[in-house]
Amino acid sequence: MVSAQVQDSIPDKGADSIRTDLKRRGIVIQDGQLEKKEINPLAPAKAAFLSAILPGMGQVYNKRYWKVPLVWGAMGAAIYGYSINNTQYNRVRDAFKKRQAGLPEEFSDGIVPDLSTDALQDSQERFQRDRDLMLLLTIGAYALNIIDANVDAHLKQYNVDDRLGIDFKPFIDYNEMTAQPYYGLAFQVKF
Template sequence: MNFNTLYNFILKLLAFVLLLPALSKQLAAQDTIPDKVADSSIVKSKSTFHLFPEEHSPKAAGLASAIIPGLGQAYNKKYWKIPIIYAGLATAGYFIYYNYTIYSNFQEAYRLRGDGDTATNLSSFDVWYITGTETIYLDGYESSQLSELSNIYRRNGDLSVIISAGIYALNIIDAVVDAHLFEFDVSDDLSLHVQPFYSPAFRNPAKGGLVLTLTMK
């Protein structure tokens, strides 16, 4: 299955999930309406297709970001957040690759040295960077160092996976919270003023800070 096919399938699945409650209500309503004899005039359907519910829905926003990270932010019209989400996921994904690549090669080098066959020892391996590749040589490492470093990079890789999952979860939470605040009214009747203050005192330390004033008209 190529990317375009998978993408179209995900969009159709999302549309089905979001439209399922509306279809259920429509079918239930049809069961309660008595049958009427249709006249000769053509009745035009007023129903239109909506990928998302007409009323802004936090549930729809969360589900959208769960299926495709950033889609809920687009639904909330917070488009500027989408590059941040993907930059975070891409960064975490790179560190997953980086740490597990070094871990697996250090672990393999340690295993081969334990076999005692120097002909099969792993002497070097390459790690990919954005600007190129780096070759890491293992001849200068003792077996104990290989074991210790492999454990360190394994833990770093596990931490990168946790961070990636955290970014994914925050992407969903952010979409839900923004959807709740989507129609929040911030009018001229509500204002917040921030003002610094400084109070010199004789023979005492001077005092300073910020004064927050919330005004509701």
């Protein structure tokens, strides 16, 4: 813990900017003392664990509430797509099997298919392929949710200071001997 007396002579105009700068560096002022905020090294693991149990909970743990509807929307859309394609796959597969067995063919809802045997087989394969793709998208959205929670928790622990930066500045100068301009680009890295 870092301690130092905070002077009362800080002008009101600059006090807020100083407090903001200190807070950004992980230092808080309590009871006139400067205290360094401790970093929890297990926070990324906890965020990932919470997201693995219930998608979106890691984002809530990281206080990134706006990401929760995105996570739920991506997972919900992928699960819905899987469900629709699985239903259609089973419907067409049953009609195809009945046709192959020589039974009166009809879909599960009583509609007689007006398709050739090849068209039924192609539809069955297409719905199966789409169903499997939706399953992969669901797994991908689930994994991305966990990775996002973990990475976001890691990044919250880094010090982001206003003094860090990269600056590009174009410039024009004149050659005194020839009186011709030359152009350039200044590249400045601040630490």
